[in-house]
Amino acid sequence: MTDDRKGGGVSTRAEADLDALFAQARTEAHGEQMALPEALSARILADADSVLAEQAAQTQVRRARQAPVRSGFWRQLLTSIGGTPALAGLAVATVAGIWVGIVPPAGLQAGLQTVMGTTGTDDLFDIYFVDSSDVFEFAQSEG
Amino acid sequence: MALDDPDAITDDALLVLFANGDPAAARVLTTRLGPRVLSQAWRMLGERDEAQDVTQEALLRLWRIAPDWRQGEAKVTTWLYRVTANLCTDRLRRRRGGVPDIEDVPEMADPVAPVDEQMQQRTRMDALQEALNQLPDRQRQAVVLRHIEGLGNPEIAEIMEISTEAVESLTARGKRALSDHLAARREELGYQDD
Known part of the structure; x- marks a missing residue:
């Protein structure tokens, strides 16, 4: 890459300006001004609730499928005589x-x-x- | 479980709580991580509504992965930055060739600063965003993560799935390009020559 600046880096002055801009952007990004808008928070939390409900339903189905067969006296007796x-x-x-x-x-x-x-x-x-x-x-x- | 002191709980632990059905954990994670995702998406896309959509989508993916999350294997923030970066890249690809709407450049002025100073800050932030929008996607991503989100090169390398040297190269080239874009507007942006 052709560059008339020493070592290919930006000049000190331009670099300082840019660093100042980055610092300002960083302050804003991490400050209160980047707080989530209420409507967006509400959308995100609604998604979270839906995912929880979905996962609870899936867990219930899985548990029902995996529920162990009850092994009472009569079932044991039946098994012992050959079914x-x-x-x-x-x-x-x-x-x-x-x-x-x-x-x-x-x-x-x-x-x-x-x-x-x-x-x-x-x-x-x-x-x-x-x-x-x-x-x-x-x-x-x-x- | 009551979240009496949410700051004392790690992102990992909150994610596990969420996976166990605790909606309060989602609230804490949203408050803690949402602004970072929004900031990254905003700087990557330069468009407010799209950045909000990306934030919602990234967090939705976080909720979905919660039951399979393995504590200690990766940082939640790293994972989230990566998802956000990928979502932004997808959107940028889709609108390739389009010109970003100047009206949508973030408006993030300091509310306590004097009006003329506020205007100058806003002009500078707009100029930075416009210059960022001119960068190739990967350079912009690396510059945003390094210089605005303040992440270290190793973490950026993990997020972008490249080497640390490649991150250094991308940020250096990005900075140089930004500087070139902004140099032509020094006077307009209120910078004085020494």
């Missing part, structure tokens, strides 16, 4: 058991007669459910 499929199997077995208890199939009765040596339904129910006879008598009947 929902196991529960379905258990339900079927329970219904089948109740049905067999109420209306025992003929084959089952015959088999029981053979094994247990009894023919009466009452005896069968005695065997199935509550043994109301004396333990000693039962032992005798068995021989």
Whole structure:
């Protein structure tokens, strides 16, 4: 760059003028005169409120998504027996058991007669459910 | 959290408070940082309304980044000066070729000074702004940050993402160009030859 000034710098006088201008500009920039106009402050703070509201809403959504699944007694029990499929199997077995208890199939009765040596339904129910006879008598009947 | 003594709280800490949902922190940050942003934008753009829009936009970006702000990694002011500089540069690029409106040159006279002195100060400030408007964007940015905002070269280097030597070069060339612009108006500006 061509410059007739020594070292390419501005002359002392011009430099002093410029420095004085900078000093004045600096004073004004950092003084009360550069305080934000009220309307601008209001706009800026309205933006801040909107951002806070936005972020609060996002946080709520995130928390809802990340909320841990409640792990109560019944859920733990279900998990321990193998989950929902196991529960379905258990339900079927329970219904089948109740049905067999109420209306025992003929084959089952015959088999029981053979094994247990009894023919009466009452005896069968005695065997199935509550043994109301004396333990000693039962032992005798068995021989 | 109550901000009983906001001056004792760093910009970083205020930003964290804001990110935690404290609107009072935004008020303190706006009062503290807003004027600096406005001053920088005003000097960069030479236009009041645009400078205010840039100030609003820069602070909006600050609010948005608050939740991700990592304390101690960067100064909030440095980050804000950089955002402001970039926003100003974008606007200057958009209006490239346009001539700044003299009516919009900042009016910042000292209200307690005598009228003729006020007028002279205003004329000088207007002349400085007009001369700044003639500088290339990067030179103007460096000169404003160095000589009006009073930042050190390392911080300016960080803001402009250039080396300290490049900052020195830009400010030196900027000052020289400003001096040339103003030299022709010395008499008009009331400077007396020694």
